[in-house]
Amino acid sequence: MTLAALDDSPCVYLIDDDASLRESLEDLMHSVGLPVRGFASVREFLEAGTGDGPACLVLDVRLPGQSGMDFLRRMDAARRRMPVVMITGHGDIPMSVSAMKLGAVDFLTKPFRDQDLLDAIHAALEKDRTQRAAMSGAAEVRDRWATLTEGERAVMDRVVRGMLNKQIAAELHISEITVKVRRSRVMHKMAVRTLADLVRAAGRL
Incomplete structure (x- = not known):
């Protein structure tokens, strides 16, 4: 799967190997005007790449190949700043605590309410906008200092x-x-x- 060129509008990236759930969540996000790109695995997501605008990742815990938790740890180690909303049908308190410590914005257990997911996504997108603004401001300061x-x-x-x-x-x-x-x-x-x-x-x- 190849992504089309994206502008600076926000985008939600969704990784879940359950095709029916993935399509349902894509329909939900489209219904509220959120651009979304769905993937069945971490590998598909990495091969496709991301756009330049504000974004967040909705990430299932259990996935074929690299698990969602393993990918979250990898993102944390690489200091990748895209905010993540974790979703799972097999979650527990220790797992949710681990995810939050690794920087997840929220941890939702299936079945979750549509509004809970949308609220978590909007919080994650706002976090990314704030991070981008801070980075842009720091870059301007460095340019002036130069x-x-x-x-x-x-x-x-x-x-x-x-x-x-x-x-x-x-x-x-x-x-x-x-x-x-x-x-x-x-x-x-x-x-x-x-x-x-x-x-x-x-x-x-």
Whole structure:
């Protein structure tokens, strides 16, 4: 199965080897306007790939080949950030606890209410949107930081550590005027107005 090119709209990826249940869940998601792609195994999902927009994975615990729990552990080890909703017909409390520790957004035992699944999916998609926004913001900060000269970075490092201009000047063996000039350039290039904003930006690097 090959996925068509996807835009930045959200998409739900569903892995369940029960064809009838998979089709039923696909119909449910289509009924509320959620794009969905279904797969019978982890291997099919990995071979197909994913789009670039917000997404979540609805993952059955028991699957042919690699199990859902094994794949969840693999995703956690690889720091793959797609939020996961686990579903199973054979769940227990220890398994659900393990799944949540591995980052699952929710753990639903079949038969579950349609609304419970939809609520879990919407929570997972919102989590992915938040993660993407944070990553995008961090990337912008890194791009701005890359425009700083070595001298400006040295000043910025000391400013965010709370050093005064005269202390920075003494440590770097430059004049206070030079520190002030570099500090002003840092604020401009980093697109911040206050010291607090600069400290927050530094924290995202």
